[in-house]
Amino acid sequence: MKTKPPRKIGILTSGGDSPGINAAIRGIGKAVAGHFNLQLIGFHDGFSGMAHNLVMPLEGEALSGILTTGGTILGTNRDKPYSAEEEGQTVDYTERILQVYRQHNLDGLICLGGGNTQESAYYLLQKGLNVITLPVTIDNDIPQTDMTVGFNTAMEIAAEAIDRLHSTAFSHHRIIIVEVMGRETGWLTLGAGIAGGADVILIPEIPYDIHKVAEAILERSRRGKRFSLVAVAEGAIAKETLQFFEHARQANRRLRSGNEAEAVEAGLQEIEKRSAGDTLHLANRLQEFTRLQTRVTILGYLQRGGAPSAFDRVLATQLGTACAHLVSQGHYGVMVGIQGGSVKPIPLAQVAGKVKRVPLDHSWVQGARLVGTCLGD
Structure with a gap:
C-alpha cells in the first residue's frame, strides 16, 4: 500500500523585516513536519520572489538555530502581487504567482507581514488561492489582534534608547528629541515614551500644538528641570499643518469639481503625508520658542534589527504553531491573531485595508496624561 505524499504548503515574508519572523x-515549520505531515517550502523575497519561483526548502537544518535571530531567512521586499517594480517598471505579478502556486501543487500559502501583506493576501484569496496570514510588524497597527510579532522587541529597543539619552540630556541641559518609527500610528512611540519616561510624547493620532509643547518644556524649566526628552513618531503632525491643508481642500472644492478636484485632492494628501514627521523642523521651532539647545536622535532601522525579545519569541511560536494547526485542517482565508491571550482565526476581510490606530481614550493615553506627560494637545 502506497503512502500518501504529504500536502505541500508555501510560505513567504513581505514588507518590512521584524524581530520574531524567524521564530x-x-x-x-517544526509543527507541520512533526505533527501534521505537511511539506513546507519557502519563497525568497516576498511576492516578487514567488513570482520568479525563488524556492527555499524549509526542512531540518534550515530551521535550526533561527529562533533567536532577527530579520527573515526568506528575505523580504515591499512589492505587492498587483504592483511590483521590475527594471524600473511597475508590473502585475498576479498571473505568475498563480502559475507558481499551481506548478508546485500547493495546498495553501502562508504570508507573514504587516498591513500591506494582509491586503495582498486577501487579494490572492479572492483570486482563488488558499491563503492564511500572521500579523508581523513593529508598528502594532493590525486590527483584530492585541499584539503583532516584533512590536514588543521594537518597543524595548526604543525605550532603552530613551533611557540612555536621559544622561546626555541632563548633563547638557538640553531638549533631546527621539524620533521613533510609526508613520500612521503611534503605538510604538507611545509605549516606548511611557516606558522611557519621556516628558513629551507626540503621535499621529493626536495632532500637536507647538506652543503647548514649548510651554510644557518651559514649565519644567521653571520647576528646576533643566532638560526634557521628547518622543515623537515619524508621522506626528502639527495642528497648524492640518489646518493649512484643510483650508487648501476647502479652496479646492470651491474652485474645482469632478476629476480635476479629485486629482488636486490626491496631490494634497501626498504633500500632507510628506509634511508630517518633519522632526528637524520641530526641533528648530522648539529651540526658537524655548531658547534651549535642542538635538535630534532618529532611531530608524535600529528598532527593527537584532534578536527578538523573549515575549516575541513566545508570541511568534504560539501564532506559528496555531497557523500550522489551522492549515492542517484546511482552514484558510484568515489571519491568526491573539485576543486576550488566546489565538483567534480572524477573517481576512475584517483585516485587509484597515489600520488599528491608538484610541484617544486608550489606557496608555490616560496613563501618560496622569503621570504628567505632555501629548501636545
Missing part, C-alpha cells in the same frame, strides 16, 4: 517560520 514564527520555525514554529510553523
Whole structure:
C-alpha cells in the first residue's frame, strides 16, 4: 500500500523585516513536519520572489538555530502581487504567482507581514488561492489582534534608547528629541515614551500644538528641570499643518469639481503625508520658542534589527504553531491573531485595508496624561 505524499504548503515574508519572523517560520515549520505531515517550502523575497519561483526548502537544518535571530531567512521586499517594480517598471505579478502556486501543487500559502501583506493576501484569496496570514510588524497597527510579532522587541529597543539619552540630556541641559518609527500610528512611540519616561510624547493620532509643547518644556524649566526628552513618531503632525491643508481642500472644492478636484485632492494628501514627521523642523521651532539647545536622535532601522525579545519569541511560536494547526485542517482565508491571550482565526476581510490606530481614550493615553506627560494637545 502506497503512502500518501504529504500536502505541500508555501510560505513567504513581505514588507518590512521584524524581530520574531524567524521564530514564527520555525514554529510553523517544526509543527507541520512533526505533527501534521505537511511539506513546507519557502519563497525568497516576498511576492516578487514567488513570482520568479525563488524556492527555499524549509526542512531540518534550515530551521535550526533561527529562533533567536532577527530579520527573515526568506528575505523580504515591499512589492505587492498587483504592483511590483521590475527594471524600473511597475508590473502585475498576479498571473505568475498563480502559475507558481499551481506548478508546485500547493495546498495553501502562508504570508507573514504587516498591513500591506494582509491586503495582498486577501487579494490572492479572492483570486482563488488558499491563503492564511500572521500579523508581523513593529508598528502594532493590525486590527483584530492585541499584539503583532516584533512590536514588543521594537518597543524595548526604543525605550532603552530613551533611557540612555536621559544622561546626555541632563548633563547638557538640553531638549533631546527621539524620533521613533510609526508613520500612521503611534503605538510604538507611545509605549516606548511611557516606558522611557519621556516628558513629551507626540503621535499621529493626536495632532500637536507647538506652543503647548514649548510651554510644557518651559514649565519644567521653571520647576528646576533643566532638560526634557521628547518622543515623537515619524508621522506626528502639527495642528497648524492640518489646518493649512484643510483650508487648501476647502479652496479646492470651491474652485474645482469632478476629476480635476479629485486629482488636486490626491496631490494634497501626498504633500500632507510628506509634511508630517518633519522632526528637524520641530526641533528648530522648539529651540526658537524655548531658547534651549535642542538635538535630534532618529532611531530608524535600529528598532527593527537584532534578536527578538523573549515575549516575541513566545508570541511568534504560539501564532506559528496555531497557523500550522489551522492549515492542517484546511482552514484558510484568515489571519491568526491573539485576543486576550488566546489565538483567534480572524477573517481576512475584517483585516485587509484597515489600520488599528491608538484610541484617544486608550489606557496608555490616560496613563501618560496622569503621570504628567505632555501629548501636545
